Amino acid sequence: MKKLILLFSLFLAPAFSYKENQKTKQNFSSNNTSHKRLKRDWIWNRMHIREEIDSPLPHHVGKLTSSVGNKNAMYIIEGESANTIFKVQGYDGDIYAFERLDREKKAEYELTAHIIDRRNNRSLEPPSKFIIKVYDINDNAPIFVQKVFNGSVPEMSRLGTSVTKVTAEDADDPTVAGHATVTYQIIKGNEYFTVDDSGVISTARADLDRENQSTYEIIVKAKDALGLTGESSTATVIIRLTDINDNFPVFKHPSFHFKVPENVSVGGEVGRVEVEDIDEPQHRHTKYSFVRGDYRDTFEIVANPFTNEGIIRPKKPLDFEKVSEYRFDIEATDHNVNPAYYKPGGSKSISTITIEVTDVDEPPVFTKLPYEFKVRENDPEIKTLGSVWAYDPDAAKRKIRFVRRRASPNGDYVRVSDTGIIQLPKPLDREFSSSYNISVAAQEILEDGRLSDRESHAQVHVIVIDENDNAPELVYPEEPRVCENAAPGKVIIRISATDKDEISPRGFFRYSLTTEDSNFSLIENYDNTANITVKYGQFNRELAKIHYLPVIISDNGDPDLSSTNTLVISVCKCNEKGDFTFCEERTKQVGVSIQALVAIFICIFTIIVIALLILLRKRHKKDLSGLRRNVAEIHEQLVTYDEEGGGEMDTTSYDVSVLNSVRKNGIKPEVVPSAYAQVQKPPGNTTSGAGEMEMMIEVKKDEADNDRDLLPYDTLHIYGYEGAESIAESLSSLESGSSDSDIDYDFLNDWGPRFKMLAELYGSEPNEDFVY
Numbered sequence: 001m002k003k004l005i006l007l008f009s010l011f012l013a014p015a016f017s018y019k020e021n022q023k024t025k026q027n028f029s030s031n032n033t034s035h036k037r038l039k040r041d042w043i044w045n046r047m048h049i050r051e052e053i054d055s056p057l058p059h060h061v062g063k064l065t066s067s068v069g070n071k072n073a074m075y076i077i078e079g080e081s082a083n084t085i086f087k088v089q090g091y092d093g094d095i096y097a098f099e100r101l102d103r104e105k106k107a108e109y110e111l112t113a114h115i116i117d118r119r120n121n122r123s124l125e126p127p128s129k130f131i132i133k134v135y136d137i138n139d140n141a142p143i144f145v146q147k148v149f150n151g152s153v154p155e156m157s158r159l160g161t162s163v164t165k166v167t168a169e170d171a172d173d174p175t176v177a178g179h180a181t182v183t184y185q186i187i188k189g190n191e192y193f194t195v196d197d198s199g200v201i202s203t204a205r206a207d208l209d210r211e212n213q214s215t216y217e218i219i220v221k222a223k224d225a226l227g228l229t230g231e232s233s234t235a236t237v238i239i240r241l242t243d244i245n246d247n248f249p250v251f252k253h254p255s256f257h258f259k260v261p262e263n264v265s266v267g268g269e270v271g272r273v274e275v276e277d278i279d280e281p282q283h284r285h286t287k288y289s290f291v292r293g294d295y296r297d298t299f300e301i302v303a304n305p306f307t308n309e310g311i312i313r314p315k316k317p318l319d320f321e322k323v324s325e326y327r328f329d330i331e332a333t334d335h336n337v338n339p340a341y342y343k344p345g346g347s348k349s350i351s352t353i354t355i356e357v358t359d360v361d362e363p364p365v366f367t368k369l370p371y372e373f374k375v376r377e378n379d380p381e382i383k384t385l386g387s388v389w390a391y392d393p394d395a396a397k398r399k400i401r402f403v404r405r406r407a408s409p410n411g412d413y414v415r416v417s418d419t420g421i422i423q424l425p426k427p428l429d430r431e432f433s434s435s436y437n438i439s440v441a442a443q444e445i446l447e448d449g450r451l452s453d454r455e456s457h458a459q460v461h462v463i464v465i466d467e468n469d470n471a472p473e474l475v476y477p478e479e480p481r482v483c484e485n486a487a488p489g490k491v492i493i494r495i496s497a498t499d500k501d502e503i504s505p506r507g508f509f510r511y512s513l514t515t516e517d518s519n520f521s522l523i524e525n526y527d528n529t530a531n532i533t534v535k536y537g538q539f540n541r542e543l544a545k546i547h548y549l550p551v552i553i554s555d556n557g558d559p560d561l562s563s564t565n566t567l568v569i570s571v572c573k574c575n576e577k578g579d580f581t582f583c584e585e586r587t588k589q590v591g592v593s594i595q596a597l598v599a600i601f602i603c604i605f606t607i608i609v610i611a612l613l614i615l616l617r618k619r620h621k622k623d624l625s626g627l628r629r630n631v632a633e634i635h636e637q638l639v640t641y642d643e644e645g646g647g648e649m650d651t652t653s654y655d656v657s658v659l660n661s662v663r664k665n666g667i668k669p670e671v672v673p674s675a676y677a678q679v680q681k682p683p684g685n686t687t688s689g690a691g692e693m694e695m696m697i698e699v700k701k702d703e704a705d706n707d708r709d710l711l712p713y714d715t716l717h718i719y720g721y722e723g724a725e726s727i728a729e730s731l732s733s734l735e736s737g738s739s740d741s742d743i744d745y746d747f748l749n750d751w752g753p754r755f756k757m758l759a760e761l762y763g764s765e766p767n768e769d770f771v772y
Helices: 002-031 594-630 656-665 690-706 745-751 753-762
Strands: 047-050 059-063 073-079 086-088 094-097 108-117 123-135 148-154 162-165 183-188 193-195 200-203 215-223 232-242 255-261 271-273 287-292 299-303 310-314 325-333 349-358 371-376 384-387 400-408 421-423 435-445 451-465 473-475 481-483 491-498 510-513 520-524 529-534 546-554 562-574 580-582
Touching (some): 183 193, 287 299, 299 325, 473 546
Parallel strands (some): 148 232, 371 451, 481 562
Antiparallel strands (some): 183 215, 473 491, 562 580
16 A cells, blocks of 8 residues: 555656646746746756666656747756766656666765757756655665674673663665664574663573573574565674672582691691682682681681682691691681572581691700890809700700800800800900890700701890999090180080999089189089189289199999099180180190000011111121132132133234233242142143033032032033134133143233133232132
8 A cells, every 4th residue: 555655646746846836937927027028947846766666667757847938949967877877858858767776875866957949059948956866665674783792791680681782774764664663583592681672682581690601692683574575684692691709619628638847837838728619710709717626726727819729827836746636627608799699508618627747856945035144244253144945845855955156246255055054254344245145056966976957046145234333534525725814703614424334323423623722613513514614713824824624523323433534724815705816736645555556566676677687688698708709619600701702813802912912921920729720631632622621520520529528509610612723722710720821810900890700710819728
């Protein structure tokens, strides 16, 4: 029936448009009666055509009509899809569609109509725009905007709890009633969830448990019930159940057994108990507690926040000799579980715990910690303060030996014997240290006499009780000064004192002057200070520029000790305002400690010893030098003749004729046999050679080895041999002693320092005895 109404409206639309155009034209004519020329107008309205027409092409759309009464009038259209999809018959204005139209692709077409004179193509009327609208026929099925939808809902939610929403779109015209209406239906999973016409998915039951099934995959169908084809589309919806804390923890085992050594530290780990909580980790809040067994004061159970395990820890030391096994029951529960979600099985889980304590070799245990003793200072009669004691906690009950480990202050002030007796080798001085602390180690003596490597320690504190054995001392202030014209009662300085002993509880220090015969007075302030004031006034700088004032300070102790201290007061010149203008500078006394004096004495002694050693060494060298002058052969000396010339060919270095003339004209000295003369040359050729030199050296070596009267010196002689062709002949001393030459070599002493050694070797007094 609806289809018939639609077709009838399409056919009647041009007629109505024509009548309406005629009315408009009449109204226009009546309103413009004053014009001589009547305006012609187009006669049509908006055109319509149905999409997807099944009849053969072309399809008639409508007709262009104009009031121009010209038989040569011709219609032309321009614009979107003109002369392609839409064409017009020029003589009558009928418009046809030459393609099947799809409203979902394009719902309207805007065209422009022209009417011209076919003879000269002149426009008879101004162009006019018109619209061709495509009518919808509901030919599209709804399509989901996405293929997969996701949603989540807490487990155990109430019936009808919203989960998510799906959306499908229909391409048909939504302005036409029923054409774009979409209905939804769950075709898979409808026993767990429902969907309404708006696409909202909700829970269909209240017992959805994540621990049974955490994810649901449902299929939703979208359908256009009024569609021509009745087609539909589907989409997948994945729904995840989020966890809530609806399960109680359960022990994995009905009992747990642990072994732990007795020396486990307090707070250490004994063992871990495991529970199973099927909720997600953020909803696991297991609490452990004792049910049966009186060991709450010995152990504690703490839940690990990451693993949910129960960690058993000792709260006090374990002792195998006292308790070797512990047995108790514990329970695990979760107080955050909502009672509305309680499930069968109860809210608590109970397990039995057995802890077996194993024996270990423990170090000795001191009976008291720490130890404290008190002693009066400087008391020579007190040698023993007390003792420390430790025992072997194991069944062996070994003997204990005590050793001192550390001391503060460091030193041999407090001792401990092998049996633990605290001893004082000498009286203690509280002024040196008010307390003496030592660390005592206790070690077990093994069966073979060795000491165990396991030991325990105890702190021993020795508190020294003060004795009043130190007199108070003056705290020297800045240099006290007084004006020479100071008035009586003028305060010169405020003095105070200090005492190495503890301050007496009976009062303050007492100050007094040794004599009243001075221009100074002392006034006590009763706060451990006193004022030095001017007694008479008017000091005379001509008589004394510096005054020495002895002050007696007592400490009110038991016994009462006092000391005399000297204040050095300078008398200065002052101006009218009482400001100091001139004061003599006092010579400061510089004290040297005994340690410094000892160091200075050691330095002086060292310098003296070094100076004596240097003098002795010079004296020894001088004696050796004299010995060398009297001995023909010089010991401990390397004698090298480096300037012998180049033989008979060298006439530039030395004038050999001078030597020869001296030999001929010189006075023959008295020849004294020398040690070298005793050496007999072997027979043979008188020409020198390597063999003669070697033989002579061997002879000298034998003499040196066999003569025990010679000094134990090593001598290296280097004898340079010139050869037989030199006109100067040999300069060697080997032949000088045994030669028959009558040459006097004393003239060598006049030749200068370069020939000094040669003169000493050849020049000799007639009566001089040469000692080898």
